[in-house]
Amino acid sequence: MAAASQNISKFVQWGRKVVCVGRNYRDHCAELGNAVPTKPMLFMKPASSYLEEDSGPIVVPLGCKDLHHEVELGLVIGSQCKDIKEEDVMSSIAGYALTLDLTARDFQEEAKKKGHPWEMAKCFDTALPVSRFLSKEDISDPQNISLWCKVNGEITQNGNTSDMVFNIPHLVSYISRYFTLQPGDLVLTGTPAGVGPIKEGDIISAGLGDKITMKFNVQHRS
Numbered sequence: 274m275a276a277a278s279q280n281i282s283k284f285v286q287w288g289r290k291v292v293c294v295g296r297n298y299r300d301h302c303a304e305l306g307n308a309v310p311t312k313p314m315l316f317m318k319p320a321s322s323y324l325e326e327d328s329g330p331i332v333v334p335l336g337c338k339d340l341h342h343e344v345e346l347g348l349v350i351g352s353q354c355k356d357i358k359e360e361d362v363m364s365s366i367a368g369y370a371l372t373l374d375l376t377a378r379d380f381q382e383e384a385k386k387k388g389h390p391w392e393m394a395k396c397f398d399t400a401l402p403v404s405r406f407l408s409k410e411d412i413s414d415p416q417n418i419s420l421w422c423k424v425n426g427e428i429t430q431n432g433n434t435s436d437m438v439f440n441i442p443h444l445v446s447y448i449s450r451y452f453t454l455q456p457g458d459l460v461l462t463g464t465p466a467g468v469g470p471i472k473e474g475d476i477i478s479a480g481l482g483d484k485i486t487m488k489f490n491v492q493h494r495s
């Protein structure tokens with residue numbers, strides 16, 4: 274098993290597509306005044322938005338006055354998924370990553386009002402801070418693990434993946450009816466309550482159970 278996950282970690286280049294699920298925790302829907310969806314709400318991030326730890330700071334996008342953190346569990350796809358059945362989903366997942374779905378909330382609010390797409394809010398450079406790859410053996414139950422976020426040492430988000438509206442098998446099966454998922458693709462599974470602002474000079478840290486933590490500095494764009 275250990276040898277298999279070694280091989281898997283080699284092909285994870287953080288360069289493939291990223292499918293994100295929004296509004297997948299009731300408490301987060303409530304804090305932003307959004308209805309709980311009746312089917313998964315999807316959007317994407319580009320590979321250019323990845324930010325690996327120790328590769329530089331989070332950079333606030335030009336003109337953004339309200340950049341928010343959203344801590345999320347990431348699923349790393351291990352084998353191609355097209356119309357995959359829920360019962361086959363877990364064996365198609367290679368592993369996990371801890372992620373931040375950074376969101377320019379002011380851009381998103383404007384887009385929501387105008388009925389515009391969310392790319393300006395979600396897809397800018399450094400919008401996807403990501404931990405190292407975690408193998409499947411690292412996380413025994415991905416549907417029951419805590420995830421937290423701190424800004425300057427103060428806890429802001431403290432949730433558990435057991436509170437997802439749509440569980441992991443349902444999410445991946447649903448996504449695969451519309452987008453073929455390929456090895457190395459990443460699925461972000463939504464954020465629990467407590468999203469809030471980060472700004473230049475802040476230090477943001479996040480963790481997944483007792484498995485991993487990660488830390489990033491925040492800088493303004495010069």
Ligand SMILES: O=C([O-])CC(=O)C(=O)O
Nearest residue numbers: 294295296297376463464
């Ligand atoms: O921007 C939002 O609030 C939607 C989203 O990504 C989430 O719920 O994780």
Ligand SMILES: [Mg+2]
Nearest residue numbers: 343374463464
């Ligand atoms: Mg999110």
